Amino acid sequence: MASDTSRLFDDLLKGRRSRRDLVKAAAALGLSAAAIADLVAAADARGAPSSQTPATQAEGGTGVESGILRVPEPNPTRGGTLRTAFGVTTTSYDIWQGGTPHVLTHMYNGLIRQNPFDGLQTIIPDLAESWEVSGDVLTYTFRLRQGVTFHDGTPFTAADVVATYSRVISPPSGVISVMKPFFRSVDRVEAIDEATVTFVLREPQADLLQALAAPFNCVYPKQALDANNQDLRTVVVPGTGPFVFGEYRDAERWVMPKNPTYWNPELPYVDGLELIHVAAWSDRGTAILTGQADLSWNVSRETFDQGERSADVARTEVPSVGCYTVIMNTQREPFNDPRVRRAMHLAISRQNLIQAFRTQETIALSRWVSHASALAMPAEQIAALAGYREDKSEDIATAKQLLAEAGHPDGISGLELLAASVPPHAEIMAPAIQDQLKQALNIDAQIRITERAQLVEEETSGNFGLVLDTPTISIADFSAVGNLYFRSDAAQNFGKYANPQFDELLHAADQELDQERRAVILRQIEDVLDQDPPWLLVGWTFHLPMWQAAVKGLNLEARTESVWGRVDTAYLDR
Amino acid sequence: MLQYLLRRLLIAVPTLLGVSLLIFLAMRVIPGDPLAMISGEGQGTRVLSEEERESARQSLGLDRPLPVQYLDWLGSVARGELGYSFWTKEPIREQVLRRGPISAEIAILAVAISWLIGVPVGLLSAVRRNSWLDNLTRVGVTFFMAIPSFWIGLVMILVTVRVFYWRPPLVADQLWENPSTNLQMVLGPAVALGLGLAAVIARMTRSTALDVLAEDYVRTARAKGLAGRAVTLQHVFRNALLPVITTSGVAMGGLLGGTVATETAFGVPGLGNLLVQALNRRDWTMIQNLVLLYAVIFVVINLLVDLSYGWIDPRIRVG
Numbered sequence: 001m002a003s004d005t006s007r008l009f010d011d012l013l014k015g016r017r018s019r020r021d022l023v024k025a026a027a028a029l030g031l032s033a034a035a036i037a038d039l040v041a042a043a044d045a046r047g048a049p050s051s052q053t054p055a056t057q058a059e060g061g062t063g064v065e066s067g068i069l070r071v072p073e074p075n076p077t078r079g080g081t082l083r084t085a086f087g088v089t090t091t092s093y094d095i096w097q098g099g100t101p102h103v104l105t106h107m108y109n110g111l112i113r114q115n116p117f118d119g120l121q122t123i124i125p126d127l128a129e130s131w132e133v134s135g136d137v138l139t140y141t142f143r144l145r146q147g148v149t150f151h152d153g154t155p156f157t158a159a160d161v162v163a164t165y166s167r168v169i170s171p172p173s174g175v176i177s178v179m180k181p182f183f184r185s186v187d188r189v190e191a192i193d194e195a196t197v198t199f200v201l202r203e204p205q206a207d208l209l210q211a212l213a214a215p216f217n218c219v220y221p222k223q224a225l226d227a228n229n230q231d232l233r234t235v236v237v238p239g240t241g242p243f244v245f246g247e248y249r250d251a252e253r254w255v256m257p258k259n260p261t262y263w264n265p266e267l268p269y270v271d272g273l274e275l276i277h278v279a280a281w282s283d284r285g286t287a288i289l290t291g292q293a294d295l296s297w298n299v300s301r302e303t304f305d306q307g308e309r310s311a312d313v314a315r316t317e318v319p320s321v322g323c324y325t326v327i328m329n330t331q332r333e334p335f336n337d338p339r340v341r342r343a344m345h346l347a348i349s350r351q352n353l354i355q356a357f358r359t360q361e362t363i364a365l366s367r368w369v370s371h372a373s374a375l376a377m378p379a380e381q382i383a384a385l386a387g388y389r390e391d392k393s394e395d396i397a398t399a400k401q402l403l404a405e406a407g408h409p410d411g412i413s414g415l416e417l418l419a420a421s422v423p424p425h426a427e428i429m430a431p432a433i434q435d436q437l438k439q440a441l442n443i444d445a446q447i448r449i450t451e452r453a454q455l456v457e458e459e460t461s462g463n464f465g466l467v468l469d470t471p472t473i474s475i476a477d478f479s480a481v482g483n484l485y486f487r488s489d490a491a492q493n494f495g496k497y498a499n500p501q502f503d504e505l506l507h508a509a510d511q512e513l514d515q516e517r518r519a520v521i522l523r524q525i526e527d528v529l530d531q532d533p534p535w536l537l538v539g540w541t542f543h544l545p546m547w548q549a550a551v552k553g554l555n556l557e558a559r560t561e562s563v564w565g566r567v568d569t570a571y572l573d574r
Numbered sequence: 575m576l577q578y579l580l581r582r583l584l585i586a587v588p589t590l591l592g593v594s595l596l597i598f599l600a601m602r603v604i605p606g607d608p609l610a611m612i613s614g615e616g617q618g619t620r621v622l623s624e625e626e627r628e629s630a631r632q633s634l635g636l637d638r639p640l641p642v643q644y645l646d647w648l649g650s651v652a653r654g655e656l657g658y659s660f661w662t663k664e665p666i667r668e669q670v671l672r673r674g675p676i677s678a679e680i681a682i683l684a685v686a687i688s689w690l691i692g693v694p695v696g697l698l699s700a701v702r703r704n705s706w707l708d709n710l711t712r713v714g715v716t717f718f719m720a721i722p723s724f725w726i727g728l729v730m731i732l733v734t735v736r737v738f739y740w741r742p743p744l745v746a747d748q749l750w751e752n753p754s755t756n757l758q759m760v761l762g763p764a765v766a767l768g769l770g771l772a773a774v775i776a777r778m779t780r781s782t783a784l785d786v787l788a789e790d791y792v793r794t795a796r797a798k799g800l801a802g803r804a805v806t807l808q809h810v811f812r813n814a815l816l817p818v819i820t821t822s823g824v825a826m827g828g829l830l831g832g833t834v835a836t837e838t839a840f841g842v843p844g845l846g847n848l849l850v851q852a853l854n855r856r857d858w859t860m861i862q863n864l865v866l867l868y869a870v871i872f873v874v875i876n877l878l879v880d881l882s883y884g885w886i887d888p889r890i891r892v893g
Contacts, residue, residue: 085744089661089662089851090662091661091662092663173629174629176629233663234663249672249843250659250661250662250664250669251843251847251848251851252745252746252843253745274745276744276745278744278841279841280841283741283744283841286731286735286741287741287744289735289739290735290739290740290741291739292741292743292744293744451854452854453854453855453856
């Protein structure tokens with residue numbers, strides 16, 4: 001199988017096989033969709049030639065090769081307003097400074113994007129018609145689409161791309177670059193000519209294309225950036241996207257009519273979007289069940305279950321890029337001793353915690369690599385590992401031995417578990433973890449409930465021993481997770497975890513483009529984290545999107561990760 | 575009368591200044607940095623570096639001394655500007671003008687509902703004292719006084735969704751823009767709040783009506799042959815009204831507090847919902863302006879209640 005996979009990979013790299021042919025051949029070999037996606041992504045990263053021909057029916061009717069997308073159905077219904085029910089508030093209009101991606105992305109484009117028709121598993125062109133990667137994997141060259149204009153009529157050129165990403169990589173004073181960690185290896189972005197840009201890297205970065213394809217990649221007009229002193233927090237600037245800005249009422253709704261001069265003449269099918277702010281998950285669910293909204297990216301479990309009984313409603317469970325975890329402060333006793341952290345990691349029953357929390361959110365039995373990642377270890381293999389298996393007798397015995405070796409033969413008292421004043425955290429998850437530690441290892445942890453803002457402040461200042469948190473990241477790749485949370489100098493390494501072996505392996509994973517070899521490194525990383533855990537990881541969650549059955553064109557059932565945002569291919573079949 | 579009005583308004587000034595100072599200081603004393611969560615809403619919290627925090631703090635004017643910040647805020651309040659939200663950078667005045675009418679509608683409707691239900695029920699209960707109707711009414715009154723209005727709201731939503739597959743509209747329009755949508759949205763919270771207040775009104779009406787029923791002039795009215803309904807409406811009702819109005823005025827304070835939870839339960843974009851959202855976000859400028867606004871409303875309502883006494887009962891007219 002490995003040699004067959006390598007042959008396919010070579011074929012794609014050398015242009016002997018199109019992506020579509022590769023997908024068919026790989027499927028015939030029995031490769032999973034995730035494995036196929038990795039193969040294509042890896043080939044893309046190595047500069048597999050991309051089609052630069054205009055979209056034709058020969059592409060299979062969806063235009064994924066050229067990025068001029070259309071749904072495969074021959075006559076999709078046009079018109080109507082797509083109403084979404086979700087949290088759509090934003091702290092700023094500048095997506096790179098903390099603006100809400102799943103809202104703002106509708107008005108913009110990136111250079112590349114995730115393919116909506118295969119569940120976001122492959123990367124396809126957006127504003128870049130094609131891209132190449134140099135042999136040393138240090139230069140990514142993007143050829144830009146011609147004839148594209150911003151909503152105000154300004155032509156889109158390479159200067160806009162350079163201005164957008166240069167600000168991300170080297171933010172000027174007073175500008176916050178929230179997404180900078182995703183472009184950590186990019187040294188500079190240069191315009192070769194009006195229609196070509198290059199990203200020059202200091203060292204290879206395996207997840208760069210994934211980062212560039214994420215929905216937060218909004219290319220802003222250079223003119224607007226210059227006019228606003230590089231700070232777009234308070235102004236909605238024109239994009240090149242399928243929808244234009246209409247109206248925004250904070251915590252109420254966004255109205256976005258379609259862009260009549262969108263560069264893809266096929267899209268969008270709907271006349272506009274109405275993004276309705278619905279804060280509570282249950283209210284989002286009832287909004288779908290009662291037909292007041294067409295789509296919600298995540299609803300409550302009970303409304304999701306109720307949706308099963310309605311023929312007018314469709315739904316699916318999608319692996320999420322968020323998890324439940326207890327961060328341990330490795331600078332404090334007793335968590336400065338890896339044996340204590342390992343003992344706690346072994347002792348908790350993830351199966352029981354998942355069961356206890358099921359009424360609130362579905363949590364997967366998962367390891368350190370999110371189950372939304374194609375390189376995650378399958379759950380059935382995880383279930384056989386120490387610390388993750390259902391039968392806890394052996395794990396608890398080992399855990400007690402470790403605690404005794406660490407000088408705590410009778411357990412530990414006087415610990416504090418900090419949790420946010422969110423009922424599911426404060427009333428279910430935190431008490432469940434507290435009880436398990438007490439029952440298994442006689443570890444006494446008093447729960448302290450605090451408001452979210454206060455919790456974040458204590459977390460960032462290191463004023464905690466144990467803190468229950470729900471870290472969420474925009475892309476599922478472990479390099480992004482590791483470089484944000486676990487690397488010894490990571491920005492959100494609140495527990496001050498430091499493990500040189502982990503740092504070394506993470507660096508290797510960051511640079512390894514071969515997916516098979518990368519998977520091997522990730523398994524080594526997970527072994528290190530299991531032995532010397534920075535967190536008491538409960539598991540990665542699922543999101544529960546639900547929508548009216550009349551909403552077509554998004555292929556949400558195929559999604560393998562909860563990346564929400566673009567709906568340009570949606571149509572309403574009413 | 576004018577002197578009385580001026581005196582009351584003058585008394586209100588230090589009250590409001592006290593409230594403004596308390597809320598300003600409270601926001602700065604309670605833990606929870608508004609900048610800690612300022613970025614990445616909807617995508618999990620992203621934490622700013624110390625340098626970024628300083629930069630954000632500076633751009634929001636939070637690096638200035640507290641007295642300067644306080645006086646600056648008071649100045650903007652005096653000019654009617656109210657400043658800008660930390661989070662949305664939207665002028666607070668605009669948000670108040672947009673959401674205020676919705677909350678006002680809910681409050682007015684809730685009071686109307688409470689009177690429409692509470693006064694007749696209270697009167698009937700008093701007139702039929704110790705009958706099965708009185709007993710039933712007293713049980714109902716105790717029930718609705720005991721349960722919070724947001725809980726009634728949640729049950730209402732649950733029943734309408736489960737049984738009728740209907741829920742209030744998600745987007746609020748103003749009454750003058752789209753009366754049908756507007757009423758569908760505000761009616762739920764108004765009923766939920768109104769039922770609780772109706773219980774208070776009914777209890778007070780019954781109690782005062784019983785006192786009035788024992789008065790000599792009622793006995794005289796009956797003795798001279800007036801019909802029972804005429805006695806109730808002309809003598810009992812009007813004389814029992816004064817304590818009910820006082821109760822309604824005091825209850826308005828509770829009602830204002832009630833809108834905060836009830837609007838949130840129904841997802842109505844009123845001032846109460848805005849306040850909850852601002853509290854969660856630690857949006858200081860928004861919180862302090864809204865609390866001050868609530869204080870102004872409370873003071874004004876109390877003043878109106880006092881002035882209404884003279885209109886209802888000529889015996890206590892001023893000057």
